[in-house]
Amino acid sequence: MNMIDCGKFYRSLRDCGIGFFAGVPDSLLKHFCAYLSDHAPADEHVIAANEGGAVGLAAGHYLATGNPAMVYLQNSGQGNAMNPLLSLCDPAVYGIPMLLLVGWRGEPENPDEPQHVTQGRVMKDVFEAMEVPYEVLSQENDLASAQVERLLDLAVQKSRPVALVVKSGTFSEYKPKNTHTPLGNLSREEAIGMVAGSLPSNAVVVSTTGHISRELYAYREMHGEGHGQDFMAVGGMGHASQIALGIALAQPERPVFCFDGDGAVLMHMGGMALVGQSGCGNLRHIVFNNGVHGSVGGQPTVAASVSLVDVANACGYRSVWLAEDRPGVEQAVSDLNISVGPGFLEVRVSAQARHDLGRPDTTPRGNKIALMDFLHGSKLY
Ligand SMILES: Cc1ncc(C[n+]2csc(CCOP(=O)(O)OP(=O)(O)O)c2C)c(N)n1
Secondary structure, eight states: OOOBOHHHHHHHHHHTTOOOEEEOOOGGGHHHHHHHHHHSOGGGEEEOSSHHHHHHHHHHHHHHHSOOEEEEEEGGGHHHHHHHIIIIISTTTTOOOEEEEEEOTTOTTSOOOHHHHHHHHHHHHHHHHTTOOEEEOOSSHHHHHHHHHHHHHHHHHHTSEEEEEEOTTOBOOOOOSSOOOOSOSSOHHHHHHHHHTTSOTTOEEEEOTTHHHHHHHHHHHHTTOOSTTEEEOOSSTTOHHHHHHHHHHHOTTSOEEEEEEHHHHHHTTHHHHHHHHHOOTTEEEEEEEOSEEGGGTOEEOGGGGSOHHHHHHHHTOSEEEEEOSHHHHHHHHHHHTTSOSSEEEEEEOOSOOOTTOOOOOSOHHHHHHHHHHHHHSSOOO
16 A cells, blocks of 8 residues: 655655644654654744644744745644634635645544544535635655645635645654653653552542543553543543533532643643632642653653643642652652642653553443443432
């Protein structure tokens, strides 16, 4: 089967006038993202906090240079990008050309996880409704270059965003040269086990999108605990703390924990201000910071050099800790359970994750029912 060479594709984008790249990483685009990280100059490539922000960066680049930018994203981020695309970049408003490169999770011919199924089925219709011209990227290098040229001409001519949709297996492998410096020695799975193992029996956990939920799931399986206390936010990346806040406000006697990731917390960082100001004594927000988007290929986040604990303090969290090793986590966890909330703990961990990490074999609907049973002790739905 043919595959696109990342280097050739990058060069055809440059040849067609793309001067800047911004995006949120996706597993289907991980080889191209790695190539970009290694080859695009630092001031011409930004790994954005969320897909809407990436569209903003592309708009700014165009305003300053007159050159269109590329925005890359997983189709899960189509909603985040939609608002600035329609209300800012659309020809009826400012008319800003850019090329979107969209990883197609949930492609109907390719069975995928529940959170990708509907998004994958409706993605093209959504682009059609948004009047964004799109093509599915060819897996032949020359045809792909021709598509880039054609779509970018259209973007410039019509002063509008256009999109290339990428199927699974389109890019050939690229091995990244730049390696990531680990933020801590402790593996995240170990840290998750230490925190999960210390929770009061009536606590609920809302865990974020990607590996963190899968590691929590694995911990519960290993300890034969069932999954009824956990809500795995398999979609809605960046919103786990708000789900936890919704539960904490409705059940003030219930200890509520959010297990978050650095990429996710950055994606909608305003959520921290809301949690900090909520006054929810029963809420604890724990960010396992590995400094990367580990679930989709290990592309760096800026959280390695942002002090999340300073942000938490500034947002008004009542108790705040930073842990960087096993004794630090042990201490923080015992303080956490007796402290005044809302509490915040940043655990700096290594970026490694198990290759044989399983995926939940419960369905999200089954998970919801078990959690609601746990929260109410009787059926509400
Ligand atoms: C809106 C949205 N954009 C992108 C993705 C793809 N995605 C899934 S997990 C993930 C990385 C999350 O990073 P982080 O929170 O740091 O956790 P880690 O992957 O390191 O476990 C991304 C980008 C998504 N699910 N939703």
